[in-house]
Amino acid sequence: MAYYTLKSIGKTTDYLTILRETEDGYVVRIVRDKDGYDEITTDFITHSLFDSCIRTGYLTKIANPNEEKLAVNA
Numbered sequence: 001m002a003y004y005t006l007k008s009i010g011k012t013t014d015y016l017t018i019l020r021e022t023e024d025g026y027v028v029r030i031v032r033d034k035d036g037y038d039e040i041t042t043d044f045i046t047h048s049l050f051d052s053c054i055r056t057g058y059l060t061k062i063a064n065p066n067e068e069k070l071a072v073n074a
Contacts, residue, residue, distance in 0.1 A: 003062040006030070016059060026050055 006014040012033040019027045025046040032039045045053075053059040 004059040005062060006032075007058045007060070008032075015062075 002018045004016045004018075006016055008014045014030065014032045017029045017031075019029055019042070021027075022044075025044055028043055028045055030041050030043060032041075050059070054061075
C-alpha cells in the first residue's frame with residue numbers, strides 16, 4: 001500500500017491510502033479529520049486524476065514511517 005497526505009485548508013492532516021490498483025485506476029481510502037473525529041471513505045480514482053493530483057501537489061507521498069502508521073490506523 002502507498003500512503004499520501006492531501007493538501008487541506010487549516011491545520012488538519014488528511015490521508016489517502018491506495019488499497020488496490022485496477023485496470024482503470026485505484027481504490028483508495030480517504031481519512032479526513034472533521035472537528036475531532038475521522039471521516040473515512042472508500043472511493044475510486046482514475047489513473048489520470050491521480051497523476052494530476054501528484055503533479056499539482058494535491059497529493060504528497062508519505063516518506064516518514066511514523067506518519068504512514070497514522071494513515072493505516074486512522
